[in-house]
Amino acid sequence: MVELLQNLIDGLGRGSIYALLALGVAVVFGVMHLLNFAHGEMITVSGYVAFWALEAGWSWFLTVPLIILAAVLTSLVIERVAFSRVRGADEFTLLLTSFGVHFVVFAIFLLYVSASVKTFRRPGWVTDTYAVGPLRIEVFDTVVIAVTVLTLIGTTIFLQRTTFGLSLRAAAADFDAARLMGIRSDSVIRGAFALSGLLAGIASVFWLMRAGSTVPSAGINPMLKGVLAALIGGLGSLRGAVLGGFALGMAEVLLRSRLPDSVASLTEGVVFLLIALLFIFRPQGLVSVDHAERV
Amino acid sequence: MFPDLRRDVFIPVTAGLVLFGLFVGAGLIYQGAFGGQERLVTFALIDAVLVLGLQIYVGNTGILSFGHIGFGAVAGYAFALMTISPAEKAKRVADAPFGLADVHLGPWAGLAVAVLVVLVVGVVVGIGLARSGAESGAVSATVITLALLFVTHEVARNWPDLTGGDRAGLSFRIGGALDSRLPLYLALLGAILIALLYARSRGGRMAIAAREDDLAARAMGVNPLVQQMVALLISVSVVAIGAGLRVYEKGSILPRDFFFNLTLVTLVMLIVGGRRSVTGALLGVAVITAGRELARRMGQDGFELFGLGLDDAPLDWIFRENLKTVFLGVAMLGFMIWRPRGLLDDWELDRWFHARLQRWRGRGATVPEVPDALSPDDVPTDMAAPDEDVLLVDGITVTFGGFRALDGAGLEVGRHEVLGVIGPNGAGKTTLLNVVTGLVGADSGRVALSGADLSGAPSHRVARSGLVRTFQNLRLFGSLTVRENVEVSALVASTSRRHRPPPDVDGLLVAAGLWDVRHRRARELDYGTSRRLELARAAAMSPSFLLLDEPTSGMSDTESEAMVAQVRRMAGLVGAGVVVIDHDLNFITGICDRVTCLDAGQVIATGTPDEVRAHPAVRAAYLGVSASD
Amino acid sequence: MLEVSGLTTAYGEISALRDANLRVGSGEVVGLIGPNGAGKTTLLNTVAGLLAPRAGSVSLDGEDVTGWDPEALVRAGLALVPEHRRIFTDLTVEENLKVGGITLPAADRTALLEEMADLFPVLRAKWATAAGYLSGGEAQQLAIGRALMARPRLLMMDEPSLGLAPILVDVVFELVETLQAQGRTLLVVEQNATRMLEVADRAYVLRSGEVVAEGPGAELRADERLFDLFVGN
Numbered sequence A: 001m002v003e004l005l006q007n008l009i010d011g012l013g014r015g016s017i018y019a020l021l022a023l024g025v026a027v028v029f030g031v032m033h034l035l036n037f038a039h040g041e042m043i044t045v046s047g048y049v050a051f052w053a054l055e056a057g058w059s060w061f062l063t064v065p066l067i068i069l070a071a072v073l074t075s076l077v078i079e080r081v082a083f084s085r086v087r088g089a090d091e092f093t094l095l096l097t098s099f100g101v102h103f104v105v106f107a108i109f110l111l112y113v114s115a116s117v118k119t120f121r122r123p124g125w126v127t128d129t130y131a132v133g134p135l136r137i138e139v140f141d142t143v144v145i146a147v148t149v150l151t152l153i154g155t156t157i158f159l160q161r162t163t164f165g166l167s168l169r170a171a172a173a174d175f176d177a178a179r180l181m182g183i184r185s186d187s188v189i190r191g192a193f194a195l196s197g198l199l200a201g202i203a204s205v206f207w208l209m210r211a212g213s214t215v216p217s218a219g220i221n222p223m224l225k226g227v228l229a230a231l232i233g234g235l236g237s238l239r240g241a242v243l244g245g246f247a248l249g250m251a252e253v254l255l256r257s258r259l260p261d262s263v264a265s266l267t268e269g270v271v272f273l274l275i276a277l278l279f280i281f282r283p284q285g286l287v288s289v290d291h292a293e294r295v
Numbered sequence B: 001m002f003p004d005l006r007r008d009v010f011i012p013v014t015a016g017l018v019l020f021g022l023f024v025g026a027g028l029i030y031q032g033a034f035g036g037q038e039r040l041v042t043f044a045l046i047d048a049v050l051v052l053g054l055q056i057y058v059g060n061t062g063i064l065s066f067g068h069i070g071f072g073a074v075a076g077y078a079f080a081l082m083t084i085s086p087a088e089k090a091k092r093v094a095d096a097p098f099g100l101a102d103v104h105l106g107p108w109a110g111l112a113v114a115v116l117v118v119l120v121v122g123v124v125v126g127i128g129l130a131r132s133g134a135e136s137g138a139v140s141a142t143v144i145t146l147a148l149l150f151v152t153h154e155v156a157r158n159w160p161d162l163t164g165g166d167r168a169g170l171s172f173r174i175g176g177a178l179d180s181r182l183p184l185y186l187a188l189l190g191a192i193l194i195a196l197l198y199a200r201s202r203g204g205r206m207a208i209a210a211r212e213d214d215l216a217a218r219a220m221g222v223n224p225l226v227q228q229m230v231a232l233l234i235s236v237s238v239v240a241i242g243a244g245l246r247v248y249e250k251g252s253i254l255p256r257d258f259f260f261n262l263t264l265v266t267l268v269m270l271i272v273g274g275r276r277s278v279t280g281a282l283l284g285v286a287v288i289t290a291g292r293e294l295a296r297r298m299g300q301d302g303f304e305l306f307g308l309g310l311d312d313a314p315l316d317w318i319f320r321e322n323l324k325t326v327f328l329g330v331a332m333l334g335f336m337i338w339r340p341r342g343l344l345d346d347w348e349l350d351r352w353f354h355a356r357l358q359r360w361r362g363r364g365a366t367v368p369e370v371p372d373a374l375s376p377d378d379v380p381t382d383m384a385a386p387d388e389d390v391l392l393v394d395g396i397t398v399t400f401g402g403f404r405a406l407d408g409a410g411l412e413v414g415r416h417e418v419l420g421v422i423g424p425n426g427a428g429k430t431t432l433l434n435v436v437t438g439l440v441g442a443d444s445g446r447v448a449l450s451g452a453d454l455s456g457a458p459s460h461r462v463a464r465s466g467l468v469r470t471f472q473n474l475r476l477f478g479s480l481t482v483r484e485n486v487e488v489s490a491l492v493a494s495t496s497r498r499h500r501p502p503p504d505v506d507g508l509l510v511a512a513g514l515w516d517v518r519h520r521r522a523r524e525l526d527y528g529t530s531r532r533l534e535l536a537r538a539a540a541m542s543p544s545f546l547l548l549d550e551p552t553s554g555m556s557d558t559e560s561e562a563m564v565a566q567v568r569r570m571a572g573l574v575g576a577g578v579v580v581i582d583h584d585l586n587f588i589t590g591i592c593d594r595v596t597c598l599d600a601g602q603v604i605a606t607g608t609p610d611e612v613r614a615h616p617a618v619r620a621a622y623l624g625v626s627a628s629d
Numbered sequence C: 001m002l003e004v005s006g007l008t009t010a011y012g013e014i015s016a017l018r019d020a021n022l023r024v025g026s027g028e029v030v031g032l033i034g035p036n037g038a039g040k041t042t043l044l045n046t047v048a049g050l051l052a053p054r055a056g057s058v059s060l061d062g063e064d065v066t067g068w069d070p071e072a073l074v075r076a077g078l079a080l081v082p083e084h085r086r087i088f089t090d091l092t093v094e095e096n097l098k099v100g101g102i103t104l105p106a107a108d109r110t111a112l113l114e115e116m117a118d119l120f121p122v123l124r125a126k127w128a129t130a131a132g133y134l135s136g137g138e139a140q141q142l143a144i145g146r147a148l149m150a151r152p153r154l155l156m157m158d159e160p161s162l163g164l165a166p167i168l169v170d171v172v173f174e175l176v177e178t179l180q181a182q183g184r185t186l187l188v189v190e191q192n193a194t195r196m197l198e199v200a201d202r203a204y205v206l207r208s209g210e211v212v213a214e215g216p217g218a219e220l221r222a223d224e225r226l227f228d229l230f231v232g233n
Helices: A002-032 A041-055 A060-081 A091-112 A139-161 A163-173 A175-180 A185-211 A220-232 A238-258 A267-281 B005-033 B038-061 B068-083 B086-092 B107-131 B139-158 B182-200 B202-212 B214-219 B224-250 B260-273 B278-301 B317-338 B349-362 B429-436 B459-465 B482-496 B505-511 B527-539 B557-574 B585-591 B609-614 B616-623 C040-047 C070-075 C093-100 C106-119 C121-125 C136-148 C166-181 C193-199 C217-222 C226-231
Strands: A129-132 A135-138 B390-400 B403-414 B418-422 B444-449 B467-469 B545-549 B577-581 B594-599 B602-607 C002-011 C014-024 C029-033 C055-060 C078-081 C154-158 C185-189 C202-207 C210-216
Touching (some): A002 A139, A002 A163, A002 A220, A002 A238, A041 A060, A041 A091, A041 A185, A041 A220, A091 B260, A091 B317, A135 A139, A139 A163, A139 A185, A163 A175, A163 A185, A175 A185, A175 C070, A220 A238, A220 A267, A220 B139, A238 A267, A267 B107, A267 B139, B005 B038, B005 B182, B005 B349, B038 B068, B038 B182, B038 B224, B038 B260, B038 B278, B068 B107, B068 B224, B068 B260, B107 B139, B107 B224, B182 B202, B182 B224, B182 B278, B202 B224, B214 B224, B260 B278, B403 B418, B403 B444, B403 B577, B418 B429, B418 B585, B429 B444, B429 B467, B429 B545, B429 B577, B459 B467, B459 B482, B482 B527, B505 B527, B505 B557, B527 B545, B527 B557, B545 B557, B557 B577, B557 B585, B577 B585, B594 B609, B602 B609, B602 B616, B609 B616, B616 C193, B616 C226, C002 C040, C014 C029, C014 C055, C014 C210, C029 C166, C029 C193, C040 C078, C040 C154, C040 C185, C070 C078, C078 C136, C093 C106, C106 C121, C106 C136, C136 C166, C166 C185, C166 C193, C193 C217, C202 C217, C202 C226, C210 C217, C210 C226
Parallel strands (some): B403 B602, B418 B577, B418 B594, B467 B545, B545 B577, C029 C185, C029 C202, C078 C154, C154 C185
Antiparallel strands (some): A129 A135, B390 B403, C002 C014, C002 C055, C202 C210
8 A cells, every 4th residue: 555655656756747748749739730759859958958057067946947948949949940841741741750850959969969978967855755654755756746736737727818828729629710710820830839848848857857967869768758648648638648648657657666576677668568559449549539519 | 463464563573673683783883893891782682671571561551660670670589599509599598488499490491480470470460550540641550560669679678588688689600691692682682572563463552542542442342451461461571581681691689779770770761762662662772871871981080060070089889870870860851841752752663664665565556445335134144233233221310419410311222223312511412322331320220232231331341242432522542543543443343243244444444534544643633534533443343333422513514414424324334323412403314313302311302303303392402491481 | 892803723633613703892791602512612711711722813902812821811800600610629618709809909809708798698608618519509609709709891601500400590590680780791601592692682603613693682582593503404
């Protein structure tokens, strides 16, 4: 029981980051039908920005906004340079374009920075833990969960209450109808990328705090988590993406602690297998986007 | 298996030999004249086999697979475990399960086992893909194949008893690299021929038809899921051979050998060359291999770009390896933005040969004679459909959400009869046709053809039973030629409609006035011609009934008049009854024996065209009722 | 107000609309009737900027707006209630209406929301319901209300009565009359030709992508050839 509770908390911490990433993937998919395999590049870029800032003696306190800003800018630049040129293309082309973007960003850092790992100091409290009864809780996880919950609430308010949030949701529901209402496709797509970058930036802060290093290929892992979580949740749904993120984090933690030792190292493989099975038996994802109207 | 021996076998084989010669020749020239590395050429040959394997699936089905290198990993390990000597295995994987530690096969037998193992995995994955509703461009299929890549990678890394683990891997040491290139040449030639011949075969054509338009393919009796499975199995077998050779040539296998990097390399090669073309796939391998080599040399010799030099760190092998990846990323992105269909798109050498040959001998070619419309007496008695051939649709009710699209609608039509279905927008005409052809499930009601119950049968089975439809919004196989469009259904008919006279493709083309454009691609046709092609394609199925959805939609009056003759002629040629939906009473009167009028999902009138035209309810349905009525 | 001249639109090789000429004067209700596949929807979608014309021109109050984006046309005062309504099913009724008025300043939007609630009492009752749960008639009213929120000078409607029960068809036509009484300019594509002609000041009959007849609504309605124009003679 205690162990399960411990797993639950660990899973929430891990799932929080995935949820932020998945939400960003889902927001972009909503307006452009692009499954963004370059979603991790925001983390790659902000990782180097963090490295340079910390190297230059900045405190983490100052570096955090810089990381987020870098992620948002990266997202916007990628949209401008690559995705704006393939708008309306088939899914095959969109997907491979994002794949290409990933490798080009990777290339830029490889050529102009270095292929080797750049390490930086992590905030001291990242490894601290505190006890609640029999549970051992990381300060880091607590912060992650709290910030994620706040971010999700903030995003919800933004999407529900602001004019731009409304445009974004309308465009995700029916892009052409939204244009008929006067919503500008350029600005709504750019806005989606900015929001997606912002969410990735917040996730990036945590990802980097925990990793304490970056390499040109640093974006692959978070990208995969984000994309998979969004897929689990059913691509069209923002709520589904968040749920998918938590489900993925939870599944990883549970599998790792529950599988017999001999196969525990296979966790990643098992997660992939489960996702494949999910797609085979429920191709629309966990949360299917159900349009009540059909006339 | 092949519609035309010369076009579909001899010319592709010739083209295959030419491609093989060009590819190998280029490699040998590079190796000889420029002092290029032998290894580079050897691996290009192996990459070509892998890419051709990938092309067979991705090119013909339109489904993007990230998983083929996962199949390669399975084949690679199977091959290694079969062929490494027990003594050698004792050092690394002494505890290999299933008694594998003691197995020792020769390379050819090892390759055969690798193919078998991959086929088994392929069947499982293929069933999963089919279950997920894979079709051209489907994201779910891409995710499943990606999962396969990761699962094989993780298993390979974490099952050291079988694979030697993440770092050590399995190695040969004994034999080392291939003694000669002969096996590579054989494999490459084989892969080229398989890829070319598959695309021209029955199964290949059906898979391509489904790629072009899944719905139309099903309406022509093609089961896309079966054809995708066939394509997958052939494709992974070729990949398995390529993977086995790769392992043999390298003399070792590690989990990372068959992971993201190789997936990226093979995909970029395929996409840059043109994924729908075998020639393109080979061109892609050549271009990318050359580009990567160039990038590697630049990395080796150092370079400067935009004034920015490289890191001070020495240019180690990791860096050179990565510089090639840089090139791949730029190639992928650039092609997706500026030329998403690759250098050659779907240009194919054997097609080109065939077109040349046609033109060369074509000047005096004669237009084949068209038989007169087939009257019932002309059909040999043993082939004739039973006289009571009748389509009976009864009590169909369909609701979408709360909206009742059909409310007990039905129709009955006998052999050689032409029945018109009319009604205003939203009356449920197309929905009725969708129910009959298995595209929409009905809440209740019955569809029967000559007594055989077809209610709820899948579309391809309905089509094979003899109910063949056309679509209101033209659904042609756009990148196939006019003749190939008609051939798809003729192919299906040749097996599933044996009791009917076999369709004469050339005769139908002439009769439909398509003879002169038979080599044009369907998507290049003008509207009227496209409509005629859709009709000819449906007629080539030798249907018992042709179901036409708005064949004159978007046509001018003179065009629709011509369509009357066209429909009569086509139906007569193959001896089919006709059900035609249209809004144009001119057309309907000109062609129909009887007319049924639908409104709000119900039949409101049935009779001769004149009777129905005069029916007050029909008038009201068309023009609407005044508020005062 | 709206001048369409020589408009030709094609999907690939299929020309769905050929050399169409049409005029809507300020304060007029103009009907556009014709059989299935005649090109009515194509005409509206081309005018609204969803499709690019191959030839011809569209001008609004003398300004040439041919080939403008839909988002620019809305700002120029042209709104379309699209075929199949296309309401945002995941958004609430209120949010759908707000999206309709997205080009307006926030204060105007709030005022208009009130106006819509008065105009459509059924919607007021379902203000916070997701639009996907509305019935066909409610959804159609929402679609019209959403387009009105843009405060258009010209409102175009595509088949507003399609798929509705007879009573709801009445509701739609009453609404058209209400809007007419308010002096709004409407261009309505409608399959229910008789009803449309009763309401319309003028109407055009479209067949096979071409305008085959035009005239005052009452005149066309009395024309014996109308049925033949529809279904061919």
